[in-house]
Amino acid sequence: MKLDKQQQTVSDWFHQLRNRICQQFEAVEHQAGSQAVFLPTPWQKNSDSFGIQKGHGIRSLMKGQIFEKVGVNISTVKGCFSPDFAQKIPGTEKDPHFFATGISLVAHMANPHVPNIHMNCRFLQTEKSWFGGGIDLNPSTPYQEDTDEFHLALKAVCDQHNPDYYTRFSEWADRYFDIPHRQTKRGVGGIFYDYIDNDFEADFAFTKDVGSAFLDIFLKLIARRQNTPVSEEDFHRLHVYRGRYTEFNLLYDRGTLFGLKTGGDAEAVLMSLPPIAVWE
Known part of the structure; x- marks a missing residue:
């Protein structure tokens, strides 16, 4: 699949971030005495009924002693939105063709005291182009110390780029990660942003810093709680919480909807689902 220079640059960086994350998470497992490693599954698609003209990616999954289940996915696709879905995407009024590349990660931790986490960054092009993404923390056993440190780290990243970003994006996360039928939130928040199209270089720099900051923040929290x-x-509280997490991802999550509506790899799209959950 031929990409222009801008598309290739972003796609390459997501691939590099994926490699760094996998290496660091494997190191955590090995330090704990586990031999767990990521099992990568490359995938590739040509034209199909969903409108994907060409697409490829890597679905990587690891199950270990510290990470009960962690998935790190990257994808790059070109295609054409269906008429009904195109109405929801900016820049498709005249031409429904699109380009999308991104990274998505979900970690379900073995120790209930280690918070679960979700991160994604993406770049989309229609007749417009923009970046989106975010990080949100999902502890079944919340610690105020962890929540405060997590948000301070995100604020520091945002403040490097725009003094308004943290307030805007943390409030966006609070609105987005809502489970209305349960009258509760998914996790303790984070940042969520989309349709950032101020300047390509500046917006790309912000997205890169968000992706890089994820590792720094999460590795500290793992080290603090993994031996609690x-x-x-x-464990029961963890499994009940995972049920709520599953409900959000299947009913409301935009990434899940986008992946399935555009013919993405189903196993990659649904890797966010936890290994064990209960409903009461």
């Missing part, structure tokens, strides 16, 4: 003693009550 656990009880049956801790």
Whole structure:
């Protein structure tokens, strides 16, 4: 699939970030005495009924001692939105063709005291182009210390680029990660942004910093909580929380909808689902 210079630059960086994350997460497992590694599954598609003209990516999954299940996916696709879905996407009024590339990560942790986390960054082009993404923390056993440090780190990243970003994007995350039928939130927030199209270089720099900051933030939280003693009550609370997490991802998550509506790899799109969840 031939890409222009801008598209290739962004796609390459997402690939590099994916490699860094996988290496660091494998190192965490190995330090804990586990031999777990990511199992990468490349995928490729040509024209199909969903409108994908060409697309490829890597679905990577690891199940270990610290990470009960963690998936890191990258994808790059070109295609044509269906008429109904195109109405929801900016810049498709005259031409429904699109380009999209991005990285998506979900980590479900073995110890209930280690927070679960979600991160994604993406770049889309129609007749317009923009970046989107974010990071949100999903602890089943929240610690105020962890929540505060997480948000301070995100604020520091945002403030480097725009003094308004953190307030805007953290409030956006609070609105977005809502489970209205449960009258609760998914996790303790984070940042969520989309349709950022001020200046390509500046917006790309911000997205790169968001992706890089993810590793720094999360590795500290893992190290702090991974050896905390656990009880049956801790695991039960974790599994109930995962049920709520699953409901959000299947009912409301835009990334899940976009991936399935555009013919993305179904296993990659649904890798966010936890290995064990319960409903009561």
